[in-house]
Structure formats: structure tokens, C-alpha cells
Amino acid sequence: DSGVTQTPKHLITATGQRVTLRCSPRSGDLSVYWYQQSLDQGLQFLIQYYNGEERAKGNILERFSAQQFPDLHSELNLSSLELGDSALYFCASSTGAANYGYTFGSGTRLTVV
């Protein structure tokens, strides 16, 4: 157990639908990052939150949004889903110290049918 909890582990939904992925960071970590990993691809950075505020944005589609709540858990909302959104979505957390890297959750496997 890495200490970063992601739910659900698997999600199957239809095109056009909306889903919410949830992440609880490791205790004490203020930063949460969301990454998308398509089949056999590298990880693409979506967005970062630090202590409730958006800190950095990557290649996140306008159909996607995220937020971090006062208890530091984060949610990634994906709407108007398309087949191409099928991927593994990772959440990671960090203390913010550059030398630490991240602690990753086990991911949410999203399948859009």
C-alpha cells in the first residue's frame, strides 16, 4: 500500500457519460497530480493541485476538470466521454520537495464503450 488511495479501481461507462475519479493523497502530502496513461504509452500530465489551489496544468481537455478539497482529497471529473478517453488514470501525491518524486496510487482503469 503506497498510501495514495484511488477509487474506483475499474470503471466502465458509455460514450457521452460523465464520471468522477477520486484520490486521497498520502498523509502529509499537500500536492496532488493527475496523469493519464493510454494503452502501452507513457504518462501524460493532466493537472496539479497544491493545498486546494490549482498549481499547474498540462494537456488536460476542456471536458476534464479537477479540484482538491479542504481535506486534501482530489477528484477528477471527465465528461462527454469518448472512446479515446479509455485509459489508466493515476493520481500521485508529493510533499512538494523536488527530490522526493511522487507516490502513486494504483490507478483507475476507465473503459468507455
Added chain:
Amino acid sequence: AQTVTQSQPEMSVQEAETVTLSCTYDTSESDYYLFWYKQPPSRQMILVIRQEAYKQQNATENRFSVNFQKAAKSFSLKISDSQLGDAAMYFCAYRAIFGNEKLTFGTGTRLTIIP
């Protein structure tokens, strides 16, 4: 923008032998961090080793070591005494010290261990 390149999509090695995975990166920064992550079939991302760019000494973690060549912007991972449990995707990643805190990943190398 920083980029990370892993030119070996797949590698294989005999059990107990040594294998080296390559990674190059591009940055205009002088100080940064580099990481190797392992992703086994379970899909969990596991930190293997980290290197601080301002340290000349290569990092080592048990059977894992790196060859960091700052001038060449090269950061290879050496796995000694390969074990079946080392079979995984390996991702090289870069992180700046200042500014954007994101990790930039390479496309990965799939390592197969031959019994």
C-alpha cells in the same frame, strides 16, 4: 520544454545477467532531478531510483544503479543480477527544481526476463 526519450521500446535479459536501459533528456536547466520508475503488470508505479543533477556520484539502490552523464544529458539504469520480478515497464522521468513540479516521463522500456 523538457523532453525525455527512451529509445529502447523493449529489452530482454537472461536471469542473473546485467542489463542497461537508456534514457536521454533535454533541458536548459542546470539543476534538476531524474528518476526511474518501474511499472509491473499490476500497473502500480514504483520508484526505483533517483538522481540529483548537482551530485556527480551515481545513485545506487541495491541491484539498481545509474550512469548519469550530465553533459551528454544521459541517464541510464543498470540492473544487476536480473530477477524474474524485475520484469516490468521502466520509465525514466525528469523533474525541475524550480517552477513546474510535474514529472515528465519517457515512453518506457518493456523489460523481459528470460529464465
